[in-house]
Amino acid sequence: DTEVTQTPKHLVMGMTNKKSLKCEQHMGHRAMYWYKQKAKKPPELMFVYSYEKLSINESVPSRFSPECPNSSLLNLHLHALQPEDSALYLCASSQDLKDYTFGSGTRLTVV
Amino acid sequence: TQLLEQSPQFLSIQEGENLTVYCNSSSVFSSLQWYRQEPGEGPVLLVTVVTGGEVKKLKRLTFQFGDARKDSSLHITAAQPGDTGLYLCAGVLNDYKLSFGAGTTVTVRA
Numbered sequence: 001d002t003e004v005t006q007t008p009k010h011l012v013m014g015m016t017n018k019k020s021l022k023c024e025q026h027m028g029h030r031a032m033y034w035y036k037q038k039a040k041k042p043p044e045l046m047f048v049y050s051y052e053k054l055s056i057n058e059s060v061p062s063r064f065s066p067e068c069p070n071s072s073l074l075n076l077h078l079h080a081l082q083p084e085d086s087a088l089y090l091c092a093s094s095q096d097l098k099d100y101t102f103g104s105g106t107r108l109t110v111v
Numbered sequence: 112t113q114l115l116e117q118s119p120q121f122l123s124i125q126e127g128e129n130l131t132v133y134c135n136s137s138s139v140f141s142s143l144q145w146y147r148q149e150p151g152e153g154p155v156l157l158v159t160v161v162t163g164g165e166v167k168k169l170k171r172l173t174f175q176f177g178d179a180r181k182d183s184s185l186h187i188t189a190a191q192p193g194d195t196g197l198y199l200c201a202g203v204l205n206d207y208k209l210s211f212g213a214g215t216t217v218t219v220r221a
Contacts, residue, residue: 031207042199042211043154050207090153097203098142098161102153
């Protein structure tokens with residue numbers, strides 16, 4: 001299995017809702033990432049987990065809460081988001097500092 | 112401030128023409144990657160270059176890593192409509208942070 005699987009593919013949520021994005025990989029990669037991508041812009045790093053521990057938080061607002069339950073799973077919990085948080089959220093994994101694999105993303109719309 | 116400067120931002124060419132995309136930085140990277148992204152999908156890794164001066168070929172795509180590991184280029188020969196997409200360069204410093212260039216939107220007209 002050489003894929004990163006993200007669910008759901010699309011999500012529409014209200015500003016008072018709580019939802020979660022899920023990411024799964026079975027390549028044995030020890031690092032997992034969350035990126036946010038706005039239209040016509042490059043992906044921007046949000047969080048890095050290394051060996052299931054949060055190693056990098058790029059000053060992301062607390063309404064985004066990452067969780068790494070085990071080495072194959074990565075979640076992003078969302079609460080009280082704003083319309084400007086609407087974007088494509090990408091999960092990625094890597095074994096070392098090369099050869100990152102990205103998922104297809106979750107298209108999030110906050111209404 | 113973008114760590115990687117990518118140019119041009121947009122490229123529109125006729126099928127059969129050649130094109131080159133550039134990625135430059137003042138930083139030295141342990142590795143540099145090129146991705147292609149379709150609308151609504153995640154980036155797909157095309158190649159990783161690691162050694163200064165390295166040249167890699169992937170069918171009609173040629174990737175070059177500068178001797179000082181600060182810059183890279185992607186050259187496509189005889190472009191086809193299927194090459195249309197957003198091309199992103201990305202570099203890794205000495206941590207796990209993969210930093211992207213702004214991207215080049217390539218359109219190949221039939």
